[in-house]
Amino acid sequence: MMAKLLRSRVASANEPGCDFPIQNLPYGVFSTEGSAPRCGVAIGDSILDLAACEAQGLVDGAGTFAQPQLNGFIALGRPKWDAVRAALSRLLAEDATHELPLVSMADATLHLPIKVNEFTDFYASKNHAFNVGVLFRGPDNALPPQWTHMPIGYNGRASSVVVSGTPIRRPMGQIKGENGPEWTACRRLDLELELGAIVGGDSTMGERLTVEEAEALIFGYVLLNDWSARDIQAWEYQPLGPFQSKALGTTISPWIVTQAALEPFRSAGAERLNPLLPYLKEDRPGFYDLDIGWTMNGQTMARTNYNVMYYSSAQQLAHHTESGCPMRVGDLIGSGTISGPRREETGALLEMTQAGKEPVTVNGESRTFIHDGDEIGLFAHADGEGYRIGFGPCTGRILPART
Amino acid sequence: MMAKLLRSRVASANEPGCDFPIQNLPYGVFSTEGSAPRCGVAIGDSILDLAACEAQGLVDGAGTFAQPQLNGFIALGRPKWDAVRAALSRLLAEDATHELPLVSMADATLHLPIKVNEFTDFYASKNHAFNVGVLFRGPDNALPPQWTHMPIGYNGRASSVVVSGTPIRRPMGQIKGENGPEWTACRRLDLELELGAIVGGDSTMGERLTVEEAEALIFGYVLLNDWSARDIQAWEYQPLGPFQSKALGTTISPWIVTQAALEPFRSAGAERLNPLLPYLKEDRPGFYDLDIGWTMNGQTMARTNYNVMYYSSAQQLAHHTESGCPMRVGDLIGSGTISGPRREETGALLEMTQAGKEPVTVNGESRTFIHDGDEIGLFAHADGEGYRIGFGPCTGRILPART
Incomplete structure (x- = not known):
């Protein structure tokens, strides 16, 4: 009934x-x-x-x-x-x-709905991790050996998180040139389609959160576009991870959709490839059946579902406290790029165009990466019987670099 | 006169x-x-x-x-x-x-003298970068190719920065075992001897700081011990960089020594191996002639000089804004581990003991990494004619893991 x-x-x-x-x-x-x-x-x-x-x-x-x-x-x-x-x-x-x-x-x-305290970004779609791994390191080392055992993440920069609608400036940066490093405007500007979890309470330094406790600490979710300069990233990211390539801006949607609103859409995630260590085990499905995708200049480029992900925000947050690291109200936890297995389900141009080798057509124009003036929009909604839990828009338009 | x-x-x-x-x-x-x-x-x-x-x-x-x-x-x-x-x-x-x-x-x-807004840690001692690179990746890939062209850094966790004297809990974590990953108390707990620069002003998103502007933005310096779980680090750090291995705690000294006090000790740093891109060039020596070292349980283990470093805090800060990333008052910028070329000048046990292969003796006891109950202290001072600019103590004692 x-x-x-x-x-x-x-x-x-x-x-x-x-x-x-x-x-x-x-x-x-x-x-x-x-x-x-x-x-x-x-x-x-x-x-x-x-x-x-x-x-x-x-x-x-x-x-x-x-x-x-x-x-x-x-x-x-x-x-x-x-x-x-x-x-x-x-x-x-x-x-x-x-x-x-x-x-x-x-x-x-x-x-911006919150003062972002600290920002952490994860890497929890197997499709994305594998696809990007092939492009950066080749097929033999694509998926890092620990990937199926722990949510891999890195600390991002909170000061460059902005609200939907804020223009994003194309970054200058150092890239690998033919005769040594080159100083240039980014030539491979990309988006990353993500969900961001908002931490709703403090945890104690030196203590760990279980996955259940971590879930109880999440207030809600926003859409999150982790703008990425792929050419800067490729030159800088070994061995300490992405840095300036991810600091040009991160756009979040203005409305925080609460856990309570998403509860009816609880869903299992991707199939496990191996058992997890006990500290990462979830007793109940930790994902949501949430349609999510992105547009470029109004044209829908890709859509997939949040439940393709391998690690939930609760698992990521539990892992984040593994070492005793304290969490704070206003911490923002990026899910990692959400990509399904097919090209029209990819959450980044790097994957969609195979690092620029296979252009896409947008309103009749060819694109490999993002041009100045292009606007990227993210969308997500969970559809119930007769109603929809939507996230509203999450957009950003690219301004030319300050050379 | x-x-x-x-x-x-x-x-x-x-x-x-x-x-x-x-x-x-x-x-x-x-x-x-x-x-x-x-x-x-x-x-x-x-x-x-x-x-x-x-x-x-x-x-x-x-x-x-x-x-x-x-x-x-x-x-x-x-x-x-x-x-x-x-x-x-x-x-x-x-x-x-x-x-x-x-x-x-x-x-x-x-x-804690400041509310730490965000924490960034660099990797600017060539000796340290090379020594650690050999241990993690072998001698052929020890120094990353971009190392002599840019200050490599990563975003750390600000919420786990504590003041000198705060006990540090040995972390639990996931490490690589013989038959898959293992959940264990860290077995390779280490220190990192660093100087931390305190950012004293805000910069604008989308704009860059020159090295000169960056230097003008630095309020002063503290000692900084970036506690590191080497076994957790080795398993987690590829491809997105160190994460939980560095989040167990970062100890800083309680007194911020100002730029003004250090000005008489201005010094050149390490010899350049190649020209830098213009955005990183310094017009004047960017380092300080500062004796710096560390103790374990009261015994001096190593001492070196801050001027062995390859990139100054001003260069690091300028690089940090390269992409348009805004800086904020209270941001903390770690210099990276300060190591001279000799064993008795190394700023981490990983280097000093060659990843545990060559133990050191501390008050008659053998150590490869830090035991529960051990206390690490950092010290630094610049010696003028008849006076000393000192940093005071920066200590932390290790508590047993919560298993």
Whole structure:
């Protein structure tokens, strides 16, 4: 028997294909002309102003909703997350009547939803790891030997994480030339299609999180485009990993989709190639059945599913604390590029064009890597019975290099 | 003709070999029983309470000295740094008479001097890079091909940076076993002798710093021990670099020695093996003539000089912004392990013991790597005519693993 579909008093939230129905309720930070950034929740084509709601006594965020990022609210912990979600669900229900401080999304500027504390990026799609490994190191050393035993990750740069819509400047950098190193504008600018998990609590230095504890610490997810300069990367990345090739910018979507909204879409991930050590074992499926893909200048280039991934965010976070490394509210954990096995499922141009050898056509033009002026957009949604949990847009356009 | 040696009214500051004479004036954060952490300056065996000084109208820190970290003061910029240094030099001079809020260092607890925003670690000693390269990859691939062309670095974890004296827990982790991966307490726990540069200003995303601009952005330096789990590192570090092997803890010294104090000791670094690209060229010597070394359980194990390094902190910082990556006040930039060419000049046990093959003797006991209960201390000082610019202690003792 199917439960009656929950509908919202905000009519646009009930339209088929709307990213932000009442089942979603993602958190973000917005401002309107002449007013300061504050916390809000997306509903249909509108934003519910949480700071105003709290001022009216409609919801209790312990005073954090007037802050210009969600870190304060997130730090309040899961019981508060649950209580606020329940309150918002009542306030926005079809039969609710209380006057609400709604703002049209068209009139709002969206900001980075959190102060990103630290940013870690993983490498958890076997298809991507193998495809990129072949291109960088050849087929014999494509998949690193530890890849099926641990989530491989590296620390990225938090200061260059920006919100959707922020232009990204093509980087200058050092690359390998025929007669020694060359100083040049990047010639192989790429995207990486990822999901980013937002850490919602602190852990203690010297202690480890189990996978279950790690999952309980995740507040929610955003789309994440880890812009990558492949020519700079190839020259710099051995032996200490990618550095400036990944520091030009990382774009995230403005709305944090909560674990609670994604819960009905829980899914198993890729098939295990070998048993995992106990500290990485998951008792229940750790992924989501989530369509995810990307566009270039409006044309859909690839789509796949988050459940092609091999390690979940909870496993990545547990591994991150293996050594006793403490996690903090506002840490951002990139899933790694999400690529399915087929070309039209790849989450990076490096894979899709075989490092530039097989161009793609975009609106009639040929591309191997990203040109100045090109706009990349990411999208993701989980489709339920009669509603969709969407992430909204995550876009960035490339500005010419400052030579 | 030699200038008359500046002396302090704090007698202990004038003792030969004192780390904190009036020429030094390093900044830190301290508390005493029942009082909150606040900013201070080390002078001899005492701390000048800067919050109290400001309350008495003796010095102007724009209200930042009452904060529990120096980020606020540092963000005020170089003209303010210079003005406060000049004021402190007058207040602490031998002939000054104003009553001063001095606290005995013996009665104080020293705290992390800054909120570490992000932590980046480099790899700038050719001796270390070559020695470690031989051990990890063999002599043919020891020095990466780009090493003489760019400062190789990686993003470390800021949340695990702790102040001198904080115990460090031996990490658990995944290592390569004979029949697949093994979950174990680290068996090859090591130190890394480094200097850490504190970034003193913000840079703009999408713009680059010249080496000169980068140097102007550095507030000062601390000692830095980048504890390293070599067995975990060997299994995890390809292709994305060290991760959990470096996240167990990074110890820094509590006193930030300013650029101004080190200026008289400016020195050239290691000889260049090839010309650098213009963006990395330095117009003047970028290093310091600074004795630096480490102890184990009180026994001096190695000493060398910071000027063996190949890339300066200013060059590292300039390279860090190459891609447009923005820097922030409180970013910490590790120099990389400082090793001279000889065994008694090596800044890590990995090099000193040839990955455990050649044990060393410490107080009559044999060591290859660090045992539980062992204490590692770093030290550094620049010796002028009749005074010493010292860094004070930077120690950490190892606790047994939580299995």
